[in-house]
Amino acid sequence: xxxxxxxxxxxxxxxxxxxxxxxxxxxxxxxxxxxxxxxxxxxxxxxxxxxxxxxxxxxxxxxxxxxxxxxxxxxxxxxxxxxxxxxxxxxxxxxxxxxxxxxxxxxxxxxxxxxxxxxxxxxxxxxxxxxxxxxxxxxxxxxxxxxxxxxxxxxxxxxxxxxxxxxxxxxxxxxxxxxxxxxxxxxxxxxxxxxxxxxxxxxxxxxxxxxxxxxxxxxxxxxxxxxxxxxxxxxxxxxxxxxxxxxxxxxxxxxxxxxxxxxxxxxxxxxxxxxxxxxxxxxxxxxxxxxxxxxxxxxxxxxxxxxxxxxxxxxxxxxxxxxxxxxxxxxxxxxxxxxxxxxxxxxxxxxxxxxxxxxxxxxxxxxxxxxxxxxxxxxxxxxxxxxxxxxxxxxxxxxxx
Numbered sequence: 001x002x003x004x005x006x007x008x009x010x011x012x013x014x015x016x017x018x019x020x021x022x023x024x025x026x027x028x029x030x031x032x033x034x035x036x037x038x039x040x041x042x043x044x045x046x047x048x049x050x051x052x053x054x055x056x057x058x059x060x061x062x063x064x065x066x067x068x069x070x071x072x073x074x075x076x077x078x079x080x081x082x083x084x085x086x087x088x089x090x091x092x093x094x095x096x097x098x099x100x101x102x103x104x105x106x107x108x109x110x111x112x113x114x115x116x117x118x119x120x121x122x123x124x125x126x127x128x129x130x131x132x133x134x135x136x137x138x139x140x141x142x143x144x145x146x147x148x149x150x151x152x153x154x155x156x157x158x159x160x161x162x163x164x165x166x167x168x169x170x171x172x173x174x175x176x177x178x179x180x181x182x183x184x185x186x187x188x189x190x191x192x193x194x195x196x197x198x199x200x201x202x203x204x205x206x207x208x209x210x211x212x213x214x215x216x217x218x219x220x221x222x223x224x225x226x227x228x229x230x231x232x233x234x235x236x237x238x239x240x241x242x243x244x245x246x247x248x249x250x251x252x253x254x255x256x257x258x259x260x261x262x263x264x265x266x267x268x269x270x271x272x273x274x275x276x277x278x279x280x281x282x283x284x285x286x287x288x289x290x291x292x293x294x295x296x297x298x299x300x301x302x303x304x305x306x307x308x309x310x311x312x313x314x315x316x317x318x319x320x321x322x323x324x325x326x327x328x329x330x331x332x333x334x335x336x337x338x339x340x341x342x343x344x345x346x347x348x349x350x351x352x353x354x355x356x357x358x359x360x361x362x363x364x365x366x367x368x369x370x371x372x373x374x375x376x377x378x379x380x381x382x383x384x385x386x387x388x389x390x391x392x393x394x395x396x397x398x399x400x401x
Contacts, residue, residue: 018187023252026194038195039126045192046125048185052262054131057140059174063268063282064141066171068148069164076149078394082284085390086292087329093224093297093382094325100220101305102315108212123196137261141286171282178265186253186266193256197373213306214371217299221378224298225385232388246270247384254380255373260289263380271387284387292386295378296368297328303367304350307360316354324353 030038135143151163182189226244233239250266257263264285271281309315316324327349347365350356356364368375 020252022187022191023194023256026191027198030195030198033195035122035199038123038192038199041188042123042192042196043125043127045189045196047129048182048189049257049259049262050129050131052182052265054129054133055177056261056264057133057135057137059178059265060137060140060286061135061144062167062170062174064144064286065148066167066279066282068145068283069151069167076152078283079145079149079287081394082287082390085386085393086288089292089294089382089386090297090329091325093294094301094328095321096224097220097298097301097305098318098321100216101302101309104216105306105309105315108216123199137290144286178269182265183269186249190253190256193258197256213302217302217371218374220302221295221298221374225294225378225381228382228385228389232385232392243274243384243388246273247381250384251377251381255377258372258376260293260376260379260383263376264289267380267383271384274384274388275391277391280391281387284390285383288383288386292383293375293379294382294386295375298378299371299375300328300346300350300364300368303364304346304354304356304360307356307363308354311357311360313355320353324349327353 147163151160154160226240229243230240233243247267247270250263250270253266254260254263260267267289268281268285271285272278275281305315328346347356347361350364351361
């Protein structure tokens with residue numbers, strides 16, 4: 001009996017299971033809670049997010065600096081290589097939907113423009129901390145890269161060893177704070193956002209109004225990301241399962257919080273376990289969290305193409321679509337870290353190169369907002385796969401920690 005209870009306790013302490021229970025419980029039992037009760041839980045989630053976002057620049061700076069000083073002379077080459085690989089990966093996520101749409105759209109009947117509206121917010125936090133980060137995440141990213149490069153470009157400088165020691169200390173203190181302060185509160189953090197999504201009705205509106213393309217997009221995201229992990233695992237089933245299992249808590253958290261940046265601590269922890277290379281994980285995740293967005297690329301491209309067909313417009317030629325892909329990838333860097341930036345940057349590009357009307361562009365933005373939980377989860381899972389794949393490609397670089 002004691003062993004049975006002990007096993008039950010161990011199961012309940014399993015983080016992925018806790019998050020799945022929060023998601024399922026929030027959706028299935030949300031109707032039994034009053035708006036006031038949900039507001040209390042959502043307030044707790046919002047406070048945790050406020051604290052996390054306030055400390056996020058320090059987290060990015062500390063991890064990135066420690067990673068770069070550990071790579072030493074290879075750091076400049078690594079940064080250039082990662083940025084090029086991000087562009088290629090974003091381009092692939094936009095190009096794949098073109099082929100899928102070309103094959104599947106003729107098989108989907110009844111595709112017509114429907115009236116989509118964003119769900120009305122009914123749940124708000126009862127109070128907030130009212131704190132703003134002392135530094136934006138983008139500036140923290142640039143500072144981490146700048147200090148790391150300076151240390152590596154002057155290997156004989158007297159301050160180098162001191163900077164390295166403090167960089168590793170800052171990273172270790174940050175890791176300790178996340179493990180003891182943030183991870184234990186994660187189920188509450190997730191539950192509040194799930195209850196809010198359910199009560200606001202966002203997911204219901206999406207499924208009812210846009211079911212065919214929505215389902216196709218979800219299937220495509222799952223297959224695409226699963227394939228990336230399969231390639232990273234060398235098509236070994238057991239390794240693929242381990243990679244997915246480690247990343248699942250981060251993906252579920254991204255779904256509920258709708259913020260890749262707020263999910264970064266979990267993405268980082270899971271990537272470190274999958275890679276078994278702390279230095280590389282500490283570098284690649286903070287660097288790519290706001291610029292490598294597989295979910296955005298797949299969804300925005302598929303939705304834009306669907307809207308064209310729904311409106312009776314011709315399917316774009318491959319030449320036109322390549323121009324669209326090129327400008328999308330280049331413009332993506334201009335909106336890094338901006339909430340909703342993925343769709344903000346694509347609206348003028350889609351109108352200019354795909355021929356979307358202003359009305360279709362507004363529908364594209366609406367659908368993007370409705371699917372934000374799923375897209376953020378896909379972005380988070382995609383970043384984990386990107387780290388694994390690029391580590392394989394760059395395996396000639398030393399991994400020091």
